[in-house]
Amino acid sequence: MGARCYRDAIETEEHIVSQTDRTRDRLIETYRKKAKHYDITSRLYPVPGYPQREQRLRAVQALGLRAGDSVIDIACGTGLNFPLIEEVIGPDGRIVGVDLTDAMLAQAQDRIETNGWSNISLVQADAANFDFPTEVDAILSTYALSQVPGCAEVIAHGAAALSGGGRWVVLDLKVPGNTPAWLAQLGTAIVRPFASIDEWIMRRPWEAIRAAMQEELTDLSWTELFFGTAFLAAGSRGPGTFGVRPRGSGHQ
Ligand SMILES: C[S@@+](CC[C@H](N)C(=O)[O-])C[C@H]1O[C@@H](n2cnc3c(N)ncnc32)[C@H](O)[C@@H]1O
Numbered sequence: 001m002g003a004r005c006y007r008d009a010i011e012t013e014e015h016i017v018s019q020t021d022r023t024r025d026r027l028i029e030t031y032r033k034k035a036k037h038y039d040i041t042s043r044l045y046p047v048p049g050y051p052q053r054e055q056r057l058r059a060v061q062a063l064g065l066r067a068g069d070s071v072i073d074i075a076c077g078t079g080l081n082f083p084l085i086e087e088v089i090g091p092d093g094r095i096v097g098v099d100l101t102d103a104m105l106a107q108a109q110d111r112i113e114t115n116g117w118s119n120i121s122l123v124q125a126d127a128a129n130f131d132f133p134t135e136v137d138a139i140l141s142t143y144a145l146s147q148v149p150g151c152a153e154v155i156a157h158g159a160a161a162l163s164g165g166g167r168w169v170v171l172d173l174k175v176p177g178n179t180p181a182w183l184a185q186l187g188t189a190i191v192r193p194f195a196s197i198d199e200w201i202m203r204r205p206w207e208a209i210r211a212a213m214q215e216e217l218t219d220l221s222w223t224e225l226f227f228g229t230a231f232l233a234a235g236s237r238g239p240g241t242f243g244v245r246p247r248g249s250g251h252q
Pocket residue numbers: 027031042074075076077078079080081098099100101104125126127128141142143144147148149
């Protein structure tokens with residue numbers, strides 16, 4: 001490669017990296033502002049009256065958890081899923097909550113202390129770079145993975161970390177198929193104050209998530225929720241070389 005080509009390549013790489021950093025910094029700033037009141041305002045997400053709690057319950061059920069299981073909650077935010085998971089895994093289970101935003105994790109920590117849970121640890125990390133612990137029973141991500149530019153890689157890294165038969169479940173928003181243009185524009189106008197929606201619509205991350213889950217997992221189920229405005233995707237890791245590990249054995 002000539003010196004000029006090499007310099008151009010380096011500059012392009014630096015441009016992409018700094019753009020990614022800027023996007024990440026903006027996202028952290030946004031969630032720092034939202035963190036304190038997130039548990040209340042998220043009830044209006046993406047619009048008032050949206051059946052978010054029902055969807056969240058379905059997502060946790062789709063994990064097929066048992067007492068003693070280990071669960072990773074990717075982009076856990078303030079930990080709204082924790083009580084639902086704790087109810088099933090009990091004190092012998094374990095949750096690792098991962099999130100990019102310090103202020104969201106601070107709220108999650110308050111929730112942990114208020115409930116006296118001693119089996120939850122929090123990690124501040126970009127999901128795209130998170131070093132998954134191995135042999136986990138289940139991985140969950142709710143209303144978040146589509147915000148991660150490298151969402152397909154996160155699915156792949158998580159799938160590799162699951163024990164045989166372990167479950168990966170993603171609940172997230174999407175744009176309904178066959179949406180009339182006027183409805184899509186109206187929806188965009190409603191949601192725009194809450195999110196950087198235009199970039200998200202262009203990127204169509206739910207398609208990348210579906211393709212990655214199809215690739216990495218067996219028995220993928222894909223359910224569209226609330227008129228196609230959300231999806232619940234769930235799949236398992238195949239048995240692997242050493243067979244299916246007994247679930248709920250409380251491994252760390
Ligand atoms: C809409 S909130 C959802 C929080 C939680 N999962 C829930 O269901 O309430 C999105 C969360 O994703 C986190 N997030 C966004 N991009 C991330 C990334 N690349 N890595 C880790 N967390 C990220 C944000 O900090 C925020 O807490």
